[in-house]
Amino acid sequence: MDSGWDSTDGKWSAAEEAIMHATYRALLTHGYANLSISRIAEEFDKSKASIYYHYDSKDELLVAFLDFAADRFEALFDTQVGEDPSADLEHVVEKLLPLDPAEEQRQLHSVQVELRAQAVTEEAFREQFSKLDDRIVATVRDIIERGIAEGEFRDVDSTRVAEHVLAVVNGAMYGRATAERKSTAAVRVSLSSYLDAELHRGE
Amino acid sequence: MDSGWDSTDGKWSAAEEAIMHATYRALLTHGYANLSISRIAEEFDKSKASIYYHYDSKDELLVAFLDFAADRFEALFDTQVGEDPSADLEHVVEKLLPLDPAEEQRQLHSVQVELRAQAVTEEAFREQFSKLDDRIVATVRDIIERGIAEGEFRDVDSTRVAEHVLAVVNGAMYGRATAERKSTAAVRVSLSSYLDAELHRGE
Structure with missing residues (x-):
């Protein structure tokens, strides 16, 4: 399942972007209530540790995800x-x-x-x-x-x-x-x- | 703190109504995320057991609460x-x-x-x-x-x-x-x- 979002605009590193796409897929698959760092890690070829290297907690990751999603959402209109x-x-x-x-x-x-x-x-x-x-x-x-x-x-x-x-x-x-x-x-x-x-x- | 709701219309027993009012006060005091049967029991002079006598779970109690609140909400317009x-x-x-x-x-x-x-x-x-x-x-x-x-x-x-x-x-x-x-x-x-x-x- 692909998110259909455009590639990076420079604000996000490739690693962060990969985590964001994995978060998106995990949210669609498991829903918010059952989301976990483990389930996000399952959505791509990385360990939980590699996610924690970028984000201290699930909440911090989700706040970044909202920012990421809002950027893509806005691009949808602009283009x-x-x-x-x-x-x-x-x-x-x-x-x-x-x-x-x-x-x-x-x-x-x-x-x-x-x-x-x-x-x-x-x-x-x-x-x-x-x-x-x-x-x-x-x-x-x-x-x-x-x-x-x-x-x-x-x-x-x-x-x-x-x-x-x-x-x-x-x-x-x-x-x-x-x-x-x-x-x-x-x-x-x-x-x-x-x-x-x-x-x-x-x- | 009083809810300002009218008294029973016969659909709710006095005990159920007391639990509903206690739930209302507990929600305002603690918010949804921190709500528990214990905190509802604290809001009136009853034990947790007396709440479980009427409702099997917090979710069942909250569904009843929504029904109770909707009745009062409607009465607000009608009158x-x-x-x-x-x-x-x-x-x-x-x-x-x-x-x-x-x-x-x-x-x-x-x-x-x-x-x-x-x-x-x-x-x-x-x-x-x-x-x-x-x-x-x-x-x-x-x-x-x-x-x-x-x-x-x-x-x-x-x-x-x-x-x-x-x-x-x-x-x-x-x-x-x-x-x-x-x-x-x-x-x-x-x-x-x-x-x-x-x-x-x-x-």
Whole structure:
């Protein structure tokens, strides 16, 4: 199983990157509750000691993993933004809240919800998820501001609209991972309706 | 510390209800990660054995607690719904996503996020949170349908709007409990804007 992530951008050594990919595979295979350094080591040809050489504890490794995942997550948006702000918004929403996620994406969302619950009590996790949310809001806000500058969108409070998008996609993804809600399609339609009303109202 | 919940509706024995209130206080005091049957027993004048007489395990007790909490949560809406659908919607949103929550409410939201993460892997938790979400959607949908029947709202798809409200309030509450987001005010404004556009557009 491959993560599909791009190769290093220089921030991570080859060894660290190999550990991150192994962590990703171990999380998908075993889930957060059953994750251990041993199980991460099993996912590649290294010993537990070689992981402890880089990370003092499972928590420290997971915080690094969140940082690594957030970098890749952001790259996913950056490389695909085009010339049409409306299409770009739609694209970002589809990346954040896929209508029909593949099984691996569903598992990834489940893992994310379990990791994120640690942020209630663990400051280092909280910082990572704050950064992730900030990146999502900044991405959506930048697209809206580009649309305003190009005259395609009304002159709205772009931060307010971006915060709304973040709340909707986080809430719907959270609901899908933790309850039997078949509401993603309804939420996607209502989010489009919201964005249309906010960005094009009166035109 | 008192939970402020109403007394029994007959579904719970006095002993069970006492255990539920003790669980509530123990969760607020110790958090989910440090909760134990001993700590629940410390919160009232009973032994651990008296708790095990009613519940076989901590997980079984917590599933009962979610059911108990959902009943009280629902009662919170029912007793306060009035004659004006717009005001009722605003009231429900304020209950779900208070602009300026008291410290106890913040702790309760944190506990809820930690409990809800268990729903990723535990079917019994998943069922309870599914029921809770269903109740919230039904409450919002009923208010919207009343507003449509009374001619105050446009003839919208009430389920779709209610699912949007659920996603927004869950997402914003989740963000507040797990990241440094100061966005509740922005989300409340954008949610009002959404509801206004959906329910009153074109009037």
